[in-house]
Amino acid sequence: MGNMMRGVSAKNKVDTDNLDSSIKGDEDDMVVVLQDYPSPEISMPIYRMGDKLQIIAQEAYWLRVRSVQTGKENYIPNSHVAKVYHGWLFEGVERQKAEELLLLPGNRVGSFLVRESSRERGLYSLSVKHRMVKHYRIFRLDNSWYYISPRLTFQCLEDMINHYSDSADGLCCALTSPCLSGTTPPLDASPGAPPVVMRCNFDWKKVDRKQLVSSDSYSDNMVSYGVRNSIAAYMSFSGDQDSIQLRGDSRKRKSKSMYALPENDF
Known part of the structure; x- marks a missing residue:
């Protein structure tokens, strides 16, 4: 495999004349x-x-x-x-501290960070969480291209990260997500947040057939109108007479239930 050059969008394009900034x-x-x-x-x-x-x-x-x-x-x-x-380039983080960060809960196998040396600007290392945290020195050529393995060079660090996210290609594993990217804000419990629907499970084998085709009040039925109507439609294909009655009654009751006011003592 030769040198890797990936297309870089105008937003993320790197100027090699002023690479660090x-x-x-x-x-x-x-x-x-x-x-x-x-x-x-x-x-x-x-x-x-x-x-x-x-x-x-x-x-x-x-x-x-x-x-x-x-x-x-x-x-x-x-x-x-x-x-x-960029979520993954950590400034001035030493090797030991990189290991501590990657071993925090929430980081999975393949979580990574690129750390810039605190001693000399422009020197980088890649730290990856696997069975243990592995470290790879990132070398820089005179033309400002980067590489971990001499057989594969990259114009910028972003290209390197993109490549090793697609394939391990010699690393301990492919890169999956930046270090600590699993840290997310708590769920919004404000009134505008979507409601959480709790569903009750039941065993279809224990459902009485009469409950599915009964024309009694829907409020006492464990099966919703939509499910009842679907079951009735299926049963009508098999020639079940009870289902035909159910569909007829359900249309009448639906029109009433949609607009009926609740009974209360106001």
């Missing part, structure tokens, strides 16, 4: 917590390792942030967080 783009407002803050020895932590935070403002050595999970705002020292770009 192009990779990071304008997504410098997202960080991930590297250690609990404050320390559990001091008080109950406000933020836990692995929490994703959105930067609201930066004040000297502090960041005012908003939790992606809860939406709550607070302050955290910038030494306790790492900036994240």
Whole structure:
């Protein structure tokens, strides 16, 4: 296999003349917590390792942030967080910390992150969760192309991630999802949220045939109007006389039940 060059959309196109800034783009407002803050020895932590935070403002050595999970705002020292770009490029995360993040609950096999060296800008490593966390050094050619294996080079990190997401191609496994991408906000319990419907199961073998074709009040029947009508239609094909009566009665009762007011003592 030769050099890999994937088509890059105008939105994600990388300018190789200014590669580092192009990779990071304008997504410098997202960080991930590297250690609990404050320390559990001091008080109950406000933020836990692995929490994703959105930067609201930066004040000297502090960041005012908003939790992606809860939406709550607070302050955290910038030494306790790492900036994240594109969801998978972590700035200044060391090998050991990358392992701790990838081993957090919610990360599955194939979860990954690309970490930029804190010692020398432009040096990257790929960390992947498998049976254990595996690390791969990402090398950079003089022409600014990247590679893990010399037989396969990529114009940008995005192309590399895309390729190894399609196939392991020498890695321990194919890349599945960025580290901590399984962290999602809680379900919205607001009045506008769609209702949750609880269904009661029953055994069809225990259903009395008379309940399916009975013309009694629907309110006492365990089978809905739509299901009853479908059953009646099926039974009519087999020549069942009870079903013919059911369909006739159901049309009359449906027109009444659709517009009848409930009986109450107003």
